[in-house]
Structure formats: C-alpha cells, structure tokens
Amino acid sequence: MSPIDTDATAKDILAYIDASPTPYHAVRETARRLTQLGYRALDEREPWTLQPGDKVYVTRAGTSIAAFHLGTAPVDRAGFRLVGSHTDSPNLRLKPNAAVSKLGYHQLGVEIYGGVLLSTWMDRDLSLAGRVMLLSGGRPEGHLVDFRRPLLRVPNLAIHLNRTVNTDGLKLNAQDHMVPVLGLEKAGPAELRALLVQELAAGNVRAEAGDILGYDLCLYDTQPSTRSGANGEFLHAPRLDNLASCYSALSSLLAMEKAGEATSGIVLYDHEEVGSRSAQGAAGTFLRDCLERLVLGHSDGRADAFHRAIRHSYMVSADMAHAVHPNYSALHEPRHQPLMGGGPVIKSNVNQSYATDGETWAFFAALCREAGVTPQHFVTRTDLGCGSTIGPITAAALGIRTVDVGSPMLSMHSIRELAAASDVAAMIAVLRRFFT
Structure with a gap:
C-alpha cells in the first residue's frame, strides 16, 4: 500500500x-x-x-x-x-419569500440551519450557492448555481452602540439580527430571481424569472480554504x-x-x-x-x-x-x-x-x-x-x-x-x- x-x-x-x-x-x-x-x-x-x-x-x-x-x-x-x-x-439558508426592504436596504431573509455559531457569520464576504428548480417541458428540473463572489454581508453593530459587548458577550436574535444586506434601494433593484437568471445564464442555462419554481440556496464564506501555522500544520476551512x-x-x-x-x-x-x-x-x-x-x-x-x-x-x-x-x-x-x-x-x-x-x-x-x-x-x-x-x-x-x-x-x-x-x-x- x-x-x-x-x-x-x-x-x-x-x-x-x-x-x-x-x-x-x-x-x-x-x-x-x-x-x-x-x-x-x-x-x-x-x-x-x-x-x-x-x-x-x-x-x-x-x-x-x-x-x-x-x-x-x-x-x-x-x-x-x-x-x-x-x-x-450548519449555515444560513434563504426563506421562500426572501426579499426584505427596510430603511433603504435590500436584504434577504434567512433561516438558521443546524447549530450555527451565529457570531462567526458577522462581517463576512458571503455568497450564495445551491439548487434552482426551473420549469422545463412542463416539469421541474434542478440546476446548480454558485455565485462565487461576495454578494451579501451580515453587518455587526458598532461597539459605540453596544458598549458592553466585550464584557457581556454578543447576544444575537436569529430573526432580527442575522438578515444579510444585499444592496441599497437607491442604487437600483436587487431582485433575487433576476440575479438567479443571470447566474444561470453564466452557466449556459437560459431561463426567465417566471420559470423559477423554487430553490434551495445556502449562504457561504467566499474566503478560500488555506493552510496556516508555523510549519503549515493547520487547515483553515x-x-x-x-x-x-x-x-x-x-x-x-x-x-x-x-x-x-x-x-x-x-x-x-x-x-x-x-x-x-x-x-x-x-x-x-x-x-x-x-x-x-x-x-x-x-x-x-x-x-x-x-x-x-x-x-x-x-x-x-x-x-x-x-x-x-x-x-x-x-x-x-x-x-x-x-x-x-x-x-x-x-x-x-x-x-x-x-x-x-x-x-x-x-x-x-x-x-x-x-x-x-x-x-x-x-x-x-x-x-x-x-x-x-x-x-x-x-x-x-x-x-x-x-x-x-x-x-x-x-x-x-x-x-x-x-x-x-x-x-x-x-x-x-x-x-x-x-x-x-
């Protein structure tokens, strides 16, 4: 061997x-x-x-x-x-009706999948990947997508507005505090289905927004996996x-x-x-x-x-x-x-x-x-x-x-x-x- x-x-x-x-x-x-x-x-x-x-x-x-x-x-x-x-x-996954507009921001509603350490998802360059179900020939057909670029972010609250965070710990409400930011309303539309159509087209899959019947989409960190340590002994991933x-x-x-x-x-x-x-x-x-x-x-x-x-x-x-x-x-x-x-x-x-x-x-x-x-x-x-x-x-x-x-x-x-x-x-x- x-x-x-x-x-x-x-x-x-x-x-x-x-x-x-x-x-x-x-x-x-x-x-x-x-x-x-x-x-x-x-x-x-x-x-x-x-x-x-x-x-x-x-x-x-x-x-x-x-x-x-x-x-x-x-x-x-x-x-x-x-x-x-x-x-x-464990990760964050999109809700079926994910679009959220609040105080001039485009956001996407997420569910918490598994036992997530929520604080580690803050201030990360997040992307989306998963499966999109399209109507094809009268039947649902699944296609994989992966945006492979920073698209979302769950911003932390500044310490100036949370003075005791380092002594009392960060307390996060999954419904209120984990909603990622997708864009600014004044910068233009940020419609999820339109973004998915663009990403599908990049993979040579032609579709229109109305063809999307459903999806299973996960957020993930875009930072590549790497080795570290004084002698390269660790894996960070x-x-x-x-x-x-x-x-x-x-x-x-x-x-x-x-x-x-x-x-x-x-x-x-x-x-x-x-x-x-x-x-x-x-x-x-x-x-x-x-x-x-x-x-x-x-x-x-x-x-x-x-x-x-x-x-x-x-x-x-x-x-x-x-x-x-x-x-x-x-x-x-x-x-x-x-x-x-x-x-x-x-x-x-x-x-x-x-x-x-x-x-x-x-x-x-x-x-x-x-x-x-x-x-x-x-x-x-x-x-x-x-x-x-x-x-x-x-x-x-x-x-x-x-x-x-x-x-x-x-x-x-x-x-x-x-x-x-x-x-x-x-x-x-x-x-x-x-x-x-």
Whole structure:
C-alpha cells in the first residue's frame, strides 16, 4: 500500500471543500471524482445489473451519495465494510419569500440551519450557492448555481452602540439580527430571481424569472480554504465538519487497487445537522435500500441473505471530533482530551449518543495498529450533554456493528473551522486498512 503524502492530501482536501459550498455541490464533486476512477452511476428507478468487482454509485435528492466497490465474495458470506459521513454543515439558508426592504436596504431573509455559531457569520464576504428548480417541458428540473463572489454581508453593530459587548458577550436574535444586506434601494433593484437568471445564464442555462419554481440556496464564506501555522500544520476551512470526513472516506475508497472479498462502500448523507429525518438522511431508507439491492444482485438469493450479510458487516461512522481547546480546557473531560495532530479519535458515550462499544472500539483500534497510527479517545464531561452522529441511527436501523470516530478539530460549527493536516492523512491510512 503506497504511503500517503500529507502535503498533497492537504492541498486536495482544501480543493474538495472549496468545490463543495453546499451538499448539492459536495455530491457533484464526489460523483466527479468517482467517475474519474471508473465508478458508474446507478439509478434507483432502474434495475441494477451487478458483477463482482463492479464500482458503482447512486445519489438521492442531489444531496446524499453512496458508492460501492463490490467484493469478490457474495455479500451474504463476506459482508459490507461501510464508512458513513454527512455532506451538510450548519449555515444560513434563504426563506421562500426572501426579499426584505427596510430603511433603504435590500436584504434577504434567512433561516438558521443546524447549530450555527451565529457570531462567526458577522462581517463576512458571503455568497450564495445551491439548487434552482426551473420549469422545463412542463416539469421541474434542478440546476446548480454558485455565485462565487461576495454578494451579501451580515453587518455587526458598532461597539459605540453596544458598549458592553466585550464584557457581556454578543447576544444575537436569529430573526432580527442575522438578515444579510444585499444592496441599497437607491442604487437600483436587487431582485433575487433576476440575479438567479443571470447566474444561470453564466452557466449556459437560459431561463426567465417566471420559470423559477423554487430553490434551495445556502449562504457561504467566499474566503478560500488555506493552510496556516508555523510549519503549515493547520487547515483553515469552512465545512470541515463534516466534509473532511467525507473526503477521507472517499479518498480511502478510491485508493482501493482491487476488490477485496467484502464489498466496500461509503454513504455520505444530508441532514445530519438537523436530525437526519428525511428521505436522504440517515434516518431514511437510503442505505438500507442500496444494501438490499446489492444483496439481491450479489448473494445466493436466499430470503435471509440480507440479514446474514449484515452480521458479517461493520460500519465506521466518521464525524469530526472535539480537540481539547487550549483556552477552555476545563470544559473537556480530563482524561479524554484529543489533540490536533494526534490522530483519529474514537468517540464513546454510554447513553448511545455514539454507537461505539467495546467490540467496535477494539476493531478500530486494531485497524489503527495495522496502519501504524495511535488512536485517541473522546468522552464528553459527565456534567455536559453529548452531541450525536449518524452512528446510532444506522446501528439501530440496520443492526450493524458500528464505531464512531473522527478527526480532532477546533471551532466546530463556526463559519471557518480549524483542523490539522496530518490528521487527514492519518484517518485515510486507517480507513484504507478497513477497506482492504
């Protein structure tokens, strides 16, 4: 197995993140990379014809994607090796009737998606990206857009009008204080649909404002991802939670030189940040539907083939982990303080916010040992609540053995997050062992 170039990997993950300002774009970029290395698209509406060694992928709703490298042995005997992550990140999203005119300003109304650190969205050069639904031939048709330029800003209140902000903290009301500015009324119209028509035209899609039936549009920071630190050890980027895990899963799958006995696969879900309750989320049927169809086409055909395949299988739920914060170390459990640059983190919670148990902990620790990597451990303080992942949802829905892991990071759920370049390479090294 070829060694992993940390510098090349760092450069590539930043390119992946910058190409993925929304879940729609993350799925498109993931599919592009899969196609480049010989994966073919499957359609859930059509029959699937499968052979051992096939490399395939399927998308749902444009924001979730699953890819599989079929094993040489039937799945009812060899099982699945699966890595699950999520394509969505906390952000601001446009309301259906977004236009706001107030005190001479054009603004756009937004909803808060997920657990956003609102203060980090202030005074940023923001753009818009997502999906626009057009009327085409009498039917809705989706087109991706990305303005790729500063278009919006949520301006902070001057300290002269908020004298105690540095001592009492910034208090933001999501409805009143997070409405971004789009333009000045006296400078001319700033109609969202007209702007979308212009952006569609730049992508060679001809449309009129009346053709727009709907949209799913996200705000994002236009500042490119970059490396920093005295020795270039840090990654500064938006959406590291959880595109960094998506990238690690995808890169590990693409590194497979040949099929193993087990069927290897990744599933990158949407809507984890808001509970996964959707047709394309982890609480939906997407993964089960894919696995059942793979079993039908790659097993002995017995009625219990799916259930036997699951008992041979493992799932790695890969979602970013909390590194110990040097300025807030008291908020971390004293004996479980992961360091950035310290390698993959095994996440545990006895109340099942994470799916890890002793068996799956040991399984992942053994993979780390084979890869020459030392794992770290995270447990939240006993007096604090614990976040969750797709791990427990998938484990409960499928009955599959699952371990929750992640790479350590700071500034989680900020508009711009912080991780270590070496941790990306370390996670890929372990996941590559998982797939072999």
